[in-house]
Amino acid sequence: MGYAQLVIGPAGSGKSTYCSSLHQHCETVGRTMHVVNLDPAAERFDYPVAMDIRELVSLDDVMEELGLGPNGGLLYCMEHLEENLDDWLTEELDNYMDDDYLVFDCPGQIELFSHVPVLKNFVEHLRRKNFNVCAVYLLDSQFMTDITKFISGCMASLSAMVQLELPHINILSKMDLVTNKKDIEDFLNPEPLVLLSELNQRMAPQFSKLNKALIELVDEYNMVSFVPLDLRKESRYSFFLCTHLPMYFCFLDFFCLVWFDKIILCNTIILDIF
Numbered sequence: 373m374g375y376a377q378l379v380i381g382p383a384g385s386g387k388s389t390y391c392s393s394l395h396q397h398c399e400t401v402g403r404t405m406h407v408v409n410l411d412p413a414a415e416r417f418d419y420p421v422a423m424d425i426r427e428l429v430s431l432d433d434v435m436e437e438l439g440l441g442p443n444g445g446l447l448y449c450m451e452h453l454e455e456n457l458d459d460w461l462t463e464e465l466d467n468y469m470d471d472d473y474l475v476f477d478c479p480g481q482i483e484l485f486s487h488v489p490v491l492k493n494f495v496e497h498l499r500r501k502n503f504n505v506c507a508v509y510l511l512d513s514q515f516m517t518d519i520t521k522f523i524s525g526c527m528a529s530l531s532a533m534v535q536l537e538l539p540h541i542n543i544l545s546k547m548d549l550v551t552n553k554k555d556i557e558d559f560l561n562p563e564p565l566v567l568l569s570e571l572n573q574r575m576a577p578q579f580s581k582l583n584k585a586l587i588e589l590v591d592e593y594n595m596v597s598f599v600p601l602d603l604r605k606e607s608r609y610s611f612f613l614c615t616h617l618p619m620y621f622c623f624l625d626f627f628c629l630v631w632f633d634k635i636i637l638c639n640t641i642i643l644d645i646f
């Protein structure tokens with residue numbers, strides 16, 4: 373069995389930086405992993421690219437030849453990938469053996485993990501090829517500075533979780549840019565009633581029923597457990613390897629990205645989803 377992480381999240385949330393930091397980290401600790409570029413618009417990489425969608429199709433070519441804009445062009449490229457799962461992807465995957473670990477750096481277009489089925493079919497193909505797959509959803513920590521942004525970030529993450537049906541880890545990126553980490557901690561362990569009261573204060577009265585439903589959703593599905601991560605600094609928010617933990621799923625089989633005192637939380641997130 374092979375292992376794979378699908379690294380997803382909004383544009384600019386830090387997916388490529390995460391892949392590159394993860395690659396460096398693995399090199400440092402003597403583990404082997406391969407980063408795959410799934411973004412047909414990507415131009416430069418800070419990691420060695422093991423497989424590259426641009427060998428199959430590139431955004432520049434599609435825009436030039438079909439006269440499409442960047443967003444339509446990207447969707448076209450991803451649909452082209454979907455059509456070539458049995459050919460191109462299968463041939464590429466044949467280069468990897470049992471126990472290999474692949475990390476897929478995905479494009480940030482929200483359509484890909486909201487309603488367009490390309491990534492879902494991609495995941496199913498990986499599963500057929502005997503890969504154990506999980507999703508790593510990156511969200512910019514700026515989302516955690518305000519209740520309305522927080523709800524919006526949770527909903528975006530939830531739509532990816534529902535669409536992909538994978539073990540799902542939420543990671544808060546760019547923690548070094550957060551000046552007051554205490555504000556973030558309130559969102560990491562949210563009190564439903566406090567959130568509801570804040571939301572009601574921000575929104576017009578006609579939204580109060582909707583606010584209640586949203587907070588209940590957030591609370592009941594434990595979907596807002598975000599693991600803070602600072603890719604830039606050696607701090608308590610940084611990477612560390614945790615090979616001695618019980619190996620529940622592919623994600624934990626390799627390493628654990630957690631806040632030092634939240635190892636159990638990380639396990640809990642994954643187990644809760646199942």
Ligand SMILES: Nc1nc2c(ncn2[C@@H]2O[C@H](COP(=O)(O)OP(=O)(O)OP(=O)(O)O)[C@@H](O)[C@H]2O)c(=O)[nH]1
Binds near residue numbers: 604
């Ligand atoms: N300060 C800080 N900047 C970061 C961090 N992670 C990423 N960045 C910066 O955020 C910008 C976007 O990062 P990327 O890794 O390219 O984000 P992405 O999600 O791959 O972007 P797209 O591929 O366009 O969707 C870059 O300028 C990074 O240097 C972080 O932890 N801290």
